[in-house]
Amino acid sequence: xxxxxxxxxxxxxxxxxxxxxxxxxxxxxxxxxxxxxxxxxxxxxxxxxxxxxxxxxxxxxxxxxxxxxxxxxxxxxxxxxxxxxxxxxxxxxxxxxxxxxxxxxxxxxxxxxxxxxxxxxxxxxxxxxxx
Amino acid sequence: xxxxxxxxxxxxxxxxxxxxxxxxxxxxxxxxxxxxxxxxxxxxxxxxxxxxxxxxxxxxxxxxxxxxxxxxxxxxxxxxxxxxxxxxxxxxxxxxxxxxxxxxxxxxxxxxxxxxxxxxxxxxxxxxxxxxxxxxxxxxxxxxxxxxxxxxxxxxxxxxxxxxxxxxxxxxxxxxxxxxxxxxxxxxxxxxxxxxxxxxxxxxxxxxxxxxxxxxxxxxxxxxxxxxxxxxxxxxxxxxxxxxxxxxxxxxxxxxxxxxxxxxxxxxxxxxxxxxxxxxxxxxxxxxxxxxxxxxxxxxxxxxxxxxxxxxxxxxxxxxxxxxxxxxxxxxxxxxxxxxxxxxxxxxxxxxxxxxxxxxxxxxxxxxxxxxxxxxxxxxxxxxxxxxxxxxxxxxxxxxxxxxxxxxxxxxxxxxxxxxxxxxxxxxxxxxxxxxxxxxxxxxxxxxxxxxxxxxxxxxxxxxxxxxxxxxxxxxxxxxxxxxxxxxxxxxxxxxxxxxxxxxxxxxxxxxxxxxxxxxxxxxxxxxxxxxxxxxxxxxxxxxxxxxxxxxxxxxxxxxxxxxxxxxxxxxxxxxxxxxxxxxxxxxxxxxxx
Numbered sequence: 153x154x155x156x157x158x159x160x161x162x163x164x165x166x167x168x169x170x171x172x173x174x175x176x177x178x179x180x181x182x183x184x185x186x187x188x189x190x191x192x193x194x195x196x197x198x199x200x201x202x203x204x205x206x207x208x209x210x211x212x213x214x215x216x217x218x219x220x221x222x223x224x225x226x227x228x229x230x231x232x233x234x235x236x237x238x239x240x241x242x243x244x245x246x247x248x249x250x251x252x253x254x255x256x257x258x259x260x261x262x263x264x265x266x267x268x269x270x271x272x273x274x275x276x277x278x279x280x281x282x283x
Numbered sequence: 284x285x286x287x288x289x290x291x292x293x294x295x296x297x298x299x300x301x302x303x304x305x306x307x308x309x310x311x312x313x314x315x316x317x318x319x320x321x322x323x324x325x326x327x328x329x330x331x332x333x334x335x336x337x338x339x340x341x342x343x344x345x346x347x348x349x350x351x352x353x354x355x356x357x358x359x360x361x362x363x364x365x366x367x368x369x370x371x372x373x374x375x376x377x378x379x380x381x382x383x384x385x386x387x388x389x390x391x392x393x394x395x396x397x398x399x400x401x402x403x404x405x406x407x408x409x410x411x412x413x414x415x416x417x418x419x420x421x422x423x424x425x426x427x428x429x430x431x432x433x434x435x436x437x438x439x440x441x442x443x444x445x446x447x448x449x450x451x452x453x454x455x456x457x458x459x460x461x462x463x464x465x466x467x468x469x470x471x472x473x474x475x476x477x478x479x480x481x482x483x484x485x486x487x488x489x490x491x492x493x494x495x496x497x498x499x500x501x502x503x504x505x506x507x508x509x510x511x512x513x514x515x516x517x518x519x520x521x522x523x524x525x526x527x528x529x530x531x532x533x534x535x536x537x538x539x540x541x542x543x544x545x546x547x548x549x550x551x552x553x554x555x556x557x558x559x560x561x562x563x564x565x566x567x568x569x570x571x572x573x574x575x576x577x578x579x580x581x582x583x584x585x586x587x588x589x590x591x592x593x594x595x596x597x598x599x600x601x602x603x604x605x606x607x608x609x610x611x612x613x614x615x616x617x618x619x620x621x622x623x624x625x626x627x628x629x630x631x632x633x634x635x636x637x638x639x640x641x642x643x644x645x646x647x648x649x650x651x652x653x654x655x656x657x658x659x660x661x662x663x664x665x666x667x668x669x670x671x672x673x674x675x676x677x678x679x680x681x682x683x684x685x686x687x688x689x690x691x692x693x694x695x696x697x698x699x700x701x702x703x704x705x706x707x708x709x710x711x712x713x714x715x716x717x718x719x720x721x722x723x724x725x726x727x728x729x730x731x732x733x734x735x736x737x738x739x740x741x742x743x744x745x746x747x748x749x750x751x752x753x754x755x756x757x758x759x760x761x762x763x764x765x766x767x768x769x770x771x772x773x774x775x776x777x778x779x780x781x782x783x784x785x786x787x788x789x790x791x792x793x794x795x796x797x798x799x800x801x802x803x804x805x806x807x808x809x810x811x812x813x814x815x816x817x818x819x820x821x822x823x824x825x826x827x828x829x830x831x832x833x834x835x836x837x838x839x840x841x842x843x844x845x846x847x848x849x850x851x852x853x854x855x856x857x858x859x860x861x862x863x864x865x866x867x868x869x870x871x872x873x874x875x876x877x
Contacts, residue, residue: 204476
């Protein structure tokens, strides 16, 4: 996962082929309208880190709508939610201003596996162990 | 009970390490209080009135002797305030009492060094310093225990009927399904920041003993005509400020689809549940406001999970078999200890009638140890008692016990021939009151003695009612009655579902109590789940015991021969009970506080 410090992103420059999706937007409608075609990056919003709607959006973009570009977390993005984001399908995250990234990497190394399936490994543990 | 795999053990250990890392970063100032809040809540750590509270998960209530001893050790060594903190806390509580002359009840001094059994089969400690929190989590992990998702806006500790797998009226043992669901929900990447907490309960017997109508998702196991196992799915039940009973969204969900369907429900909730108002954020509000549109959305999401996503969490027969095989029936041996109990003695006979129940295995019984006793808050067990329970379970119940929804401890594997010796041992520990299901077997939250959310104290009322109804002849004459008490509208003491409910409310910094009548948890005795109705303006603490007495005296005056309290209340209607309750007000107490 590409973890980006807040001050490393020029605020004024909008990346090309980037689609920003609000966390209350209906993904099925967006996908059906063809709006995802040609998009290199989708930015999903965390207005507060406790607002978890974008996790579902990222997961559906990957699993159901087969979006293969970058999915970027923006807004109130903190260290302790990065693993959840990565597992839900986010491939990059811009940390909230003032968040020190030094504690981030070890969060990814802690758990070797999880019970439920996710975007990185769709099969739950039981299906993996049975295989 | 469930036997942990190596993976399960490692998972809990790593979770404890993660919590230590988070705690240390918070202590160094790298995480703000606000950022730390959900992280500690998702590990069961609250900050309460005077100290942190740790809520430890006991899935399905099942606990081993080894785990009970560890809880005893934590109670003894860690559940300890400094003398300054205790003195400050006691002085503050004393001021609260002194500010309400004539309107309150004498409260016992604050206690420490014990665990508290909750209605959702968690164990809580009230005095562990936050600086020792990580050590406690390591200690718990060493015996496969944790506080994962016992709080926070996530999928909480999953509960079941306490008699799952041993009930005489059992249809399906739900524990394997609950465990599969627990594993699926643990550290769920998508569902760890929901609009609000989310509680799931299973019931596998004919009688609903898990109050599933009151849950965000309530699952009733059943078999169809072909003998296949499935679940009736209820969604949107809950207590709190807006008590609502769950609606049936599926009459028969095949068991293999359990996770796919729950995923659909939680995803719709995550997308559409309200986040602008804490009091309207539970799924019950969404279900109530959207009605059929909610069900339609869930069914569509479920179809998409199956048809478009490939149903990745469909449960296989192999997985069900694997998890089922981890719920081993332990090796059963009678204790064969001598006893001097008179088998015809009245006390012993009453204990048999109230505290001992049938078992699916011939020659076996389940025995409930009563944690409703004078001098102790409902559900409290001190360190010595926890140690003694460990030994009792070893001697009489294959080293296993179960916490119950009613805040007692049940021994699931007792030989009928061992009952006299067990009775004698339980009596020595003060745990053989024959009051299970009776008035004094009340449910109560810790209330304003400890909880920072509470509007009023509950424990001094519990104590006063317990003291008033010590006469067993009277208690038995009153028969089965559910008395439930919460110190605030968050309803941890389930007041909505009590035949008699007591709710603490705050008016101008003083403690008041609303009394409700006619609530039901969904059990056979109580009938279909329903919230109680308020009898009138609230009462002072000093009035509450007299109000309860007035209600019960009305019952005794108006009942038909053999008629139970809840049945009489429903037949007669609330009016005479209300009048009696309101007539029990103290005119002087009203004046004193205004």
